[in-house]
Amino acid sequence: MSSAMTATMTAQPLVSTDGKPLVAYHLVRWHIAAAVISLIISMSAGFLYSLQFLGYFPFVNNEILSPGHFRLIHTNMAAYGWLVNGFTAMCYYVIPRLTGYRVWSAKLGNLIFVVWQFILLATIGGLVMGKAQAIEWGETPTGFRPGSFEMNWVPVDLLVAVGAVLVIAQLMVPIFKARDQKFYVTLWYFTAGLIWLALTYLMGNIIPEWVLPGAAGAAVTGLFIHDLVGLYVTPMGWGLMYFFVPLILRKPIWSHSLSVIGFWALAFFYPLGGVHHFLISPIPDYVEFGAITTTIAIEVVVTTVVVNFFMTLRGKWSALRTNMAIRWFYAGAVMYFITCLQCSFHVTWMFQKIIHFTDWVVGHAHMIMYGTFTFWIFGVIDWLWPRIVKREWYSNRLRGWHFWLSTIGIVIMFTDLTISGLIVGFMQRELNPWSDMVMASIPFWWVRTFSGGMMITGLLCGAYNMWMTARSDREYVEDAHYIAVEAD
């Protein structure tokens, strides 16, 4: 990315060829706000559910507010509330800047916003009414009783499909208009990622529920969980990194070839690993071995991308100190590398037989979803929010608290759950009674709840800071911030 490009990307307001503003800022703002609210809901639900493991769950013997329902709300709000809203906000900001064209229509944007938040409410409602769909990470209610066409709830799945198609149309229009240009890396990821999102969602919600039972259905569910992470969340996350890191550091990405390798290897290898969610299962072994091999291959890809980003940072290390967004990004990148390294080990049968079904996997899931992708979105919000609401951050101290509570919280949670997973995994193999395994986990579950509390506190600091920033009267001045990075 040339420095001229960097400069136009930060100057605002930008106008498109027909004289209208390029970016629909209100949509960016709304989606960020909705994302943060969803995350607060999701994390509170996770926190409440974790209390069940300690025997302190507050709503005893209540059908609607039962622990299982909070488990479902936790993961679904994290995925569809926080990540999707967050990434959509970022796309609204980034795509017009990279293509030079506005999104399809701001009015459609308003509609999408309303539809999407309705989907979230209908999902929460459906989950507490016990209408979940038995697809992990896709528990959004189908609206039909399993195995029949008797309607029992709002058909959320259908709405999500419609919503996703609208989002894709909205964002693909500028990308398509720019089809004669050579795309910047971010757009590679976004173009493919949006198509993948649609295909993944349809596949995962149709085949196991309506078409195939048992092991064949499980192969698809595995692929669905995997693709949702790898073919939607990952491309969106990397797309943002490729956009914002050079922009904030004011220098191009270190190596173009590594970017190319990173993208194409992700596209090719990533989806092949789907079955690794159900290893040593009735799914045929040759498929499992294929999935294991490609999963290990992904580790190589990940390394290229991470190396590329750290080489970009070379010579600007002090940005980690002076620039909060960069700090979020690189903390996330370190955790990304750790999680993916972990993955190439625990995908093997040798590790699987011990750690599958234990807290180890839960630690892994939080490290990647929270430690990496959530951190990256936090980083973008940190950079974007003052520019969107045109106010200086209300409190730098709260920004610091947000970062450190989140970082320390997730590191503790990950370490804790990894150790507990190993202990319980070996106890399971040694045929210890189940109650001993539960007893052995309880201290670790206390630590998990405690570290989760830290993460929520951090988030609340961040959210309060965003709120006060939007209401403050200190005008935002662009230049002062660049000087801060450039000075060192």
Added chain:
Amino acid sequence: MERFYTLAFVAGIGCFAVAFVLSFVFPWMTIDDYHGTQFVDWDQLAKTPSSSFIELSEDFPDEFTAAFPGGVNSENYKEALRLGRDLYIGQACWHCHSQYVRVVSNEMQRFGPPSNVQEYQNALNQPHLWGTRRVGPDLSREYGLRTNGWHIAHLIEPKDVVPYSIMPSYGFYFEENGAPKKEGFALVTYLQWIGSEYVRLDQEAKAKASASGEGGQ
């Protein structure tokens, strides 16, 4: 490489399709080919009500006829299985319990014989409920392991039965006096069903083997 059409068609659709074929179509075809793999539908599953369903009707006659007018018949049995599974899904039991036994980690000693393909080829396993986390034990060998009374007591207050349990209580599916409501009947019936397909298939295979004189000793 950096153009719209390449990205959209080669990466977006092409790579997805390759993975779809390799990690879904291939295993599906293998499974479909697998000797004797066939789908067991609702009517076949519910044809003969299970003994635990009949027992429930005898132990709680009034509550049972209130919940299932018509008493024990395959229509009611089917409804109980379905409702039980709906609750199992809706209450996210499957996020704390798995439903497949692996051949590693001494799971065959702990739970029983390892899972095979055919035992999941039925309407109650669409969508499958394998799960990915075991906070509680695997349930796929639950058939015949516990009595109805055990399940009822356990669902009402797990701690009363297993002192250190952290499983939530599901007392709202039962009356004050411990008699199940319709949901309670259904949940127990479903729990008592899980794993019965394995046993049925196993017995059929053994009967066939002895009839044809192989390994009949």
